[in-house]
Each structure stands twice: as C-alpha cells, then as structure tokens.
Amino acid sequence: MTRFLPSLLLIALVLAGWEIACRAFAVPAYLLPPPSAVAVALAERAPLLLASTAATFWMALQALLVAFVLGGGLALAVSLNRSAEQAVRPLAVALQVTPVVAIAPLVIIWAGLDHADRAVVALAAAVAFFPLFSGVLTGLKSADPDLERLFDLYGATPVQRLLRLRLPSALPFVLEGLRVAAGLSVIGAVVAEFVSGSGATQGLAWRLLEAGNRLRTAEMLAALLCLMVMGLALHAAVGAVERAVRLRLS
C-alpha cells in the first residue's frame, strides 16, 4: 500500500487543484468540468458505463485470444521452416505498420454492417497480432544453442525438442508479447469502435462519441476514466500471470 502512496497523493493534489481552479476561474462545464461533476456523472451513468466497459473489455479480450491463437500458431508453424519464416515475416511487418484506422472501413464492410462487434474484434486482433507473433517466434528460437546441440546429440524428435526445449524457452517471450498485446488490443478495440461509429457495439468508445456530440464533457471524462481503469486492470492481470509463470520457471 505504501508503494502507491506517493502516486495517490499526487492524484489527490491534482484533483484538488483542478477543482479549485474550475471554481475560481468559473470555467464553463462543457469546456472543463470539475472532478466533482465527473464523479456525479460517473455515479449517475454507472449502469450504462459499466455495461459499456464490459462490452469493450469483452471485445478486447476476444481480440487478444484471436491474436494469440493466430499469431502464436503462425509463429509455431513458421519456426519449423526457415523459408516459411522469410516468406511470412515481411507480411507480418506490413500488417504491423498499416494504421488500424486505415483498414477499419474495409474490415467493417467485410464483417457486414450489422456485425460491427466482429469488425472491432478483428481490427483489435490485427493490432495485437504482431507482438504475439514476434514474441512467440523470437522465443521459440531463443533456446540455448548448446541445449539444442544436446538434443541433437541424443537424437531428440522434433516433438520432443518442441515440448521439452523450445516451448519452455519461449514462455518468457510469449508473456512479454502478451503484455504488450493486451494494451494494444484495448487501443485497437477503441479505435475500431470510433471508426465503425455505429453505436451497435455499445462500448466505451461509443459512450465517448455520444457524450462528445452532446457536449456532455463530464460524461466523456467519466467514460475515459473507465477506459483507463480497465486498461490498468488488464495490464495488472497479465503482469500477475507473467510473474507467477516466471517464478515457476526460474
């Protein structure tokens, strides 16, 4: 608890300064509402914000799972063959450097305009794909070369080598990729939802858009707060898994 004390103090200080400044300078509420107004908005719209948080979280989680299965699976397949890796890597990089905003309209058409949630999951998965693909692939090739030689010496089968050497060696890299991908999947989900702009997804991005269009700035900030807390929670959850696995492995 004492570890968080300094940052909690800082947050309290900033909030107090913000509140006082808003009142002292009579800042219009549509421009910058005081923290108290944000708290009121948060309380009033709690059920809706909670539902939207759950929707965004669920889409980001699905995207993370899809990216993990596709990115990890492709990395596994590619790690067995050098030319396959040389063929696939540039494509993976191309996907990585293409802005998700730019491909969103296309994906929304492909997913069908009635299935905006599918498009959001697909786009968020596209963003989360690369760190997982790269992490798994790097990890699978990170095994100690002397241990690889030892497996050669004892005539290990490819399956033995994979299960007893390469996968365990890869795990720290996979977890690192997962941590980065978890953050990216939330960003991807929010951006995709912005672009789809249909409201069918009912996620936090939609709450932001909606509140923004009505100049309900306090509600926007409340939605933003929910997004932040959700991102932190996801990050902490993946971090906890990472630490638990590391402890078991080393």
Place this chain on the structure above:
Amino acid sequence: MAEAGPAASLRGAVVRYPGRAPLGPVDLTLQPGEILALVGASGAGKSTLLRLLAGLETPSEGSVAIRPGRGRIGFVFQNPTLTPWADIQANAALPLELAGINREEARRRAAAALEAVGLGDRLTARPRQLSGGMAMRASLARALVTRPELLLLDEPFAALDSVTRRRLIDDLHRLWADQSPRPAMVFVTHDVEEAVYLAHRAVVLDAASGRVAVERTLPGALPRAKGWRSDPACRSAVEGLAGDLAASMPAVPHKADR
C-alpha cells in the same frame, strides 16, 4: 571384444567456415578408456573438433569414425546448460527420456548419477539454487547418466574458482575410474596444468594452421596420486606443454586480442 578398435578417429578431417580459417586437416585417434587433453589458443578450433567427435558436425573433407552409438556419447559444455524450468533430477534424466526410457527408470538412474557426483541430497533443487560448481556437477551427471563410451568436455570448469576446479577434476578421475568399461574422454582446456594433471595425452592445436601442432604423452598413472602436482615429472611436463602452446600461438598479437 568390445574393446576392439579406437573409440573415435579423425582421418584428414577438415571443417571449413565461410570467412574463417579452416580447421585441419586433422588426424586423431582416441583409444577406449583414454583421456585426451585438447589444448590450443582461442579460435584454434578446439570446440569444432569436439563437435566433430560428437557427430554434431560433418567434416568438409576427410572422415570421422565414432564407435559409440547414439546416446552413448556424453557432452559437457562450458556452461552447465541446465534447463531452469526443471529440477536437477529431471535435468539429469533428460538424455534417457529422450532415448525413450520410461520416466520412472530414467529418474531412478538420474538420481544414481547425481548421487555419484555428490548431489544425492539435492535432487529436487532448481538449477538457480545451485552454486557454479554444483551446477557443473549436475551437468556432469547428465552426461554420465547414459553410461557413455565417449565423454566430451568443452572447457567445463573454466568459469570455476581454482579450488572447486581441482576438486572437480579429482572427482572426474574417480567417476572415470569407477565406470566399467572406462569411457574415452576428450577434455578441452587452455590451462596447461589442468591438461597435464588430467590426461594421458595432450594434443596442441595450432591457432594459425588449424592443425595438430604437437602430441605429447603425459607422465604418471591415472587417477593421480596425492601430491602429484608437485612431482618433478609433472612440473617438467607442464613446462614442456606450456612451451608447445606458446609456439602454437601467433608471434604478433592478433588483431582480435587488442
């Protein structure tokens, strides 16, 4: 009957690497139960030669004949190379399990091998819980667990302090002597005292040509008697081998050494 023929031999073996001086041609014969010290400057190709003897590398020219079948060759690397995710019993059992021996039997034999190297009470320890010397003992147990006919060691004790190193060499001699039949051993080192103490015979690899510069039969019986290090025969062999090694190194400091 099983003793017929050398444990391993190289005939005119050459290994070429792109952008590097080739190793060889090398002729080398290793008798069963013989301990050979392989000495040479870094970059002379000692590790490559060891990998040739393990069958992990194929020569570009010449031939390699290795008598022990797959799984009957033990290899100890410069680092213990234990897998951190498994306890040392599972680590030592690895070669047997890779050979398809069932888990129970493999773990039982691994425990016996660890007992022999003095780690019988640390079976469930993780590699990170071991000191450098203990980790190297575990690595040695893993190499011995298949009862190898040929044991190859690539500067295994280089990272250890001198007291631990001497203790491990005496233990290695004891383990070698206890096996029946005794395995042939090739031990790579750049420490001439270690080479003289350890082996029946020393081979010096020339750094520039990648060939065998000198072969020297070493005095005394193995395992070594107490106080052998200060014996005049041992001292003079150390001096002789040190001279051979110095002659095999380039006279002018190599670019990479600066």
